[in-house]
Structures are given as C-alpha cells and as structure tokens.
Amino acid sequence: MEHKIAIIGFGGMGHWHYDLIQKIDDLSISGIYDIDEKQQKDAEDKGLRVYKDLDELLDDQRSDLVLVATPNDLHKKLSILSLESGKNVVCEKPAAISSVEVQEMIDAANCTGKFLTIHQNRRWDQDYKMVRDLIKTDKLGGLWRIESRVHGSIGIPADHWRQFQEHGGGMVLDWGVHLFDQITQMFRGEKIKKVYAALTHVTNLMVDDGFTVELTMESGVVALVEAGTSNFISLPRWYVLGSEGTAEIKNFAQKGEIVCARGNGADDVMPVLTAAGPTKTMAPRREENIHREELPLIESDIREFYQNVMRVIEGKEESLIKMTEVKRVMQLMEAVFESGETGEPVYFES
Template sequence: MPATVNVALLGYGLAGRVFHAPLVSATAGMRLHTVVSRNPDAVSARHPQARVLPHPEPAFADPQVDLVVVATPNHSHAPLALAALAAGKHVVVDKPFALDAGQAQEMIAAAARTGRMLSVFHNRRWDADFLALRALVQSGALGEVVELHSHFDRFRPQVPDRWRDREGPGSGLWYDLGPHLVDQALQLFGQPLAVHADLGRQRQGASAVDWFHVCLRYRRLRVLLHAGSLVPAHGLRFAAHGTGGSWIKYGLDPQEDALRAGAVPGGPDWGADPWPGTLVQVDSTGTVREALAGSPHGDYPAYYAQLRDALLDGAPAPVSAHDALLTMQVIDAGLASAGQRREVGLPGGD
C-alpha cells in the first residue's frame, strides 16, 4: 500500500457530496482520486483535482485506486461492493451496509476471500451527543441503565421526489436513520434479545416508511428508537435513565449542518455541541443533583483517519464488517416484526 490512499467515490448525491468527499479530502494520507457521477460539473466545481467517470468499471480496473467508497442508492450497495472486492479493492459502504443480513454475509465472505478490508460508514458513532452518552454509561454515572430513548425526529411535511422516499428496496426511514440508531444502541449495550417494531407512513402521499418506533428488549433494559417526519418540535435526542440518574439531551449534533453548509472538516471548533445535556443524579441519601453536562466535540473526521491507519499501518477498521452485520440483523428483525405485528427474537442477544 502506498503512503497515500487513493479513493474512488461512487456516487455524488447527498452521502457522497456532503459526507464522503469532504471528509476524504480533509484527511491527511488520503486522496480523492476518482468520483463516479453523472454530474461532472458539480464534482469539478468543488473537487477539481478528482477524475470524474460516468461508470464504476474503469475505477475498479485502475491499479492506482486503493479504496472504493460506495455512496449510491441503497439497493446497489451490495452489488457494487462485491464488484469492487472482486477487483481487489478495499471497500467502505455507506449505511445501510446492505438490504439484509444475507447480503451482508455474502459481502463479508467476499472480503475474506480477497483479503481486503470492508467497513461501513456508521459516522454517528462520532456524534458529540453519542460520545457524551457513551462516556456516561461507561463511567457508571447513571448506574445501571434500564431505559434509553433515542430520537431522530424531523419536520419534513412534503414528500420529496427522490429514491429514499419512494417505495422500493432499501427505501424509507428505517433504512435511512434506523442503521444509525441501531448501531449506537449495539455499541452501548450489545445485541438485544428481541425486537418489536412499528413502521408507518404518516405524510400525505407517502409510499415509503417515514415513521418508526422500535423497542429493543434486553433483560432489564429497554431501548426505544424513534424517528418521525412530522415533528415540528423535534428537540429530544436522548433520554437515558438508570439506577443512579438520568441524562437528557436536546438538539442534534452540528456536524451534518456544517458539512451541508460547505464547512471544511476539522479545526479546534469542529463538532462543538451548543446544546449541553442535563445530568440528574441521585445519591445514597436520595439527594438529587442536577447539572448541565457538556459533550466532547463530535468527530466525523476520525472515521477516515482511523480508516487510513487501518490501510497503511494495519490498525483496526473504524467500524468492522461484523458490526455492520449485527446492525443488519436488527434491521431485518424490525422489518419482520412490523410485518408480522409481533416481537421477533435475535440469536446471541444479551
């Protein structure tokens, strides 16, 4: 592997334009070498150094390309990842990793056969609020956590004309936001025993899921994942309750908005969260103490920095393909639960 990782980015829609291209470009030791897009003018306006191709096959065949990033519509993730792996490339797949766990297992097997790294872009592990929550859980500040509410609500009353909001494989909010919220829960608490999901269509004219409420059942703990598209007052992000206290957090991590606005990732103020959470603790005498609890800075650039180190120095991947498979098993269970209107168990749950 050369000292610089040459990256071919497949897709220049929301994921490619807002997240992957800026983060790759801002990472020392990585180079945005190629972008596959049908809109070359948009790519060249912001990344004039990158070669633009209309199709991915020349990028797969190019010996200078080390890493392929798949940021295309969800139904194409697995086929493109498999083709890139077969061509001997390392691969990052934007979430969701695949359409189901079966595809995920096929991709993992292909990576093992070819000896290539395979990862998924679960960037919200580096949200400021999630970093704060993970630190609180690990420190024991909340005692044993018995209830977690994880919300990602928005107010988007009009159904946009885009593939994410049309009925079809991999469309809808459960595939869009579900992998982020599921991955965060698994990072904190491991695989649940069972999933009970309600997936809905609430907006006028909606053909794809635009609302979900999902309960992950552990032995004592319950994790409630929720997202809606008709929530004008969409402030709550996390509410964690434990035997020793609670942590309540409003407001979303600021990094996506910064990237959408064209900000360059990195710098001392990058990822600073303007909305500190509130920590409420109860001591052995029953005394309640309440204080604002600031978050560490969010750090999306850490994903590609760790990926670079994995490729150049043999460090662990920032998100393993095995973790992506576990997330897809929960996504599958949620779809089955909603379709059958019952709880669906998971193998190997905590």
C-alpha cells in the same frame, strides 16, 4: 503512505465525503463516477476527473480505495465489483438491504483479501459519545431505560430515491441503521432479547416514514429507539433513566443535564394541588433535595474514520467498524420490519 480513493455516486453523501477528504492527510480523490450529468459537471468544476464509466474507474491503478455512495440497492453489487477489481471498499450505510446481501459482501472481501468497511459515521456524534460514557458510570444509579430519538417534520422528500422500497428507502434503513448501531455499541457483548416495533406511513405508503422500537436487553434495560418525519415539536435526542437520576440531551451537539436525588425521605416532596385534586406521587422534589449537573460536550473528530481505514490497509490497526457488527444491525432491522408488519414482538437473541 499515500492513498487515493475513487467515488461512485457524487450526490449528497458523495459531496460530504469529498469535503471531509480535503481535511485528511495522505488521502486524495482519484476521480468520480456518476450517471447524473449535473453531478459530473460539478465534479469537473471542482477539478476532479470524471470517469466515463464504471469500468474505467475500476481499471484506474492509481486508486487503492473505492467509496460506494449510491442508493442502497446498489451497494452490494458495486462493492463486490470493486473488491473483485482489487480495490479496498468503503460503503455508505446501510451496507445493503438484507443480511443475506451483507454476508455476500463479507464473503467477497474474504475471497479477494481486500478490506471492506461501512461508513457508520454516527459513532462519532458527540451526543452519542456523551451518553455512551455516562452509562459506564454510576451517576444515575442502576440504568433501567434509555430513549434515543431523531425527529423532523418534512417527511421523505417526494423527489428522493428514499421514498421507494426497491431502492432500499425508508427511515429504518436510513436512520434506524445509525440509531440501532449506537445502541448495540453502548451494550457491547449484551444480547437483545426482544424487539417490538411500530412503523408509520404518515406521508408515504410505499416505505416507512418513521418508527418506534422497543429493544429489551438481556440485562432487562429497555431501549426505546424512534425516528419521525412528521414531528413539529421534537422530543429530546436522548433521555436516560436510572434508579437515582435522569439525564437529558435535547439535540445533536448540545450540552446535556443530569438531575439526581440527594435523599429519599418523606420531606423530599410537597403535594401538588391540581385542578382535579392533590398528588404527592407526581410532585417534584424540593430543589434543595436534588443535584443538577451539566453533561459537557465531548470532543469528536470524524476524520478518525478514514485515518483508521488507511491504517487497516497498511496493516497497522484493526477496523473500528467490524462487518460482524454491521451484519448484526442488519439482522436487527429485519426483526424490526417483521415486528412492524405482524404487530407481534420478535424474540431476537433469546
């Protein structure tokens, strides 16, 4: 069955979806709508139809899908208008700028009987899949801490809508929505007891340009989640600690390493002499008493996102991205904002 999708917003992510859709069987673009003349011209150069206004896009009976790829504050309005016009909707993340808005979108989808999903594309990141699969094993012993970070050094670009609060800017809504979604997927079925957050404003006073968040899971595992835009030396993308070993992945789409203990006897370590005195507690294990293992890359195909969307519309599959999960992550981000503003922990799902 062939499907056609109309794109609202032909900026950075709109172009990304355009490129992806060219690689997907049975899915094509009916046209785009954007208020920016530059983006209109670019769409015309690509041979795409440019709708003169939103009504023309919504009235086009050739399309059964709409992609909303606009600034965050417009997601709810445009998604609901699309649903009410009889279209199925793929909305860019975050779904909206509050959990109340997300619920309104869910209600509109239920009322119209149309399909609504959110483009949580980072579920297809290779590094995420590697860690997700690793913690299902006992290679590290008992898991007690997991650290997920993304670091950059250019701040939020001054000419970008993401620097404005009224448009839903800031790093919590930009990268937090991905990182928190990944953690909640890793610990599916487990409650998050406590949220403690610190937000940074190094280069931008209007919105957060970074955050460090500790999530305490019901099992006692602590997940540290961090995004920074003023980090000129990046810390590892993933750092995973168990009772018998540690795993590290330095960056996106890179192989990782697992280091585990072979023993736990007194001969495992030799004291280290520092300038100020000896230490045995912080000395490394002997090389022969540790086991190193490569954490290989996992295959991943982001085309699966749209393939699933089409099969859901055809009644052949369930959605990989459920709106209940989307709403929970939005509520989690609201707890992050609350903790960051008050300096106090938020007891989230206790």
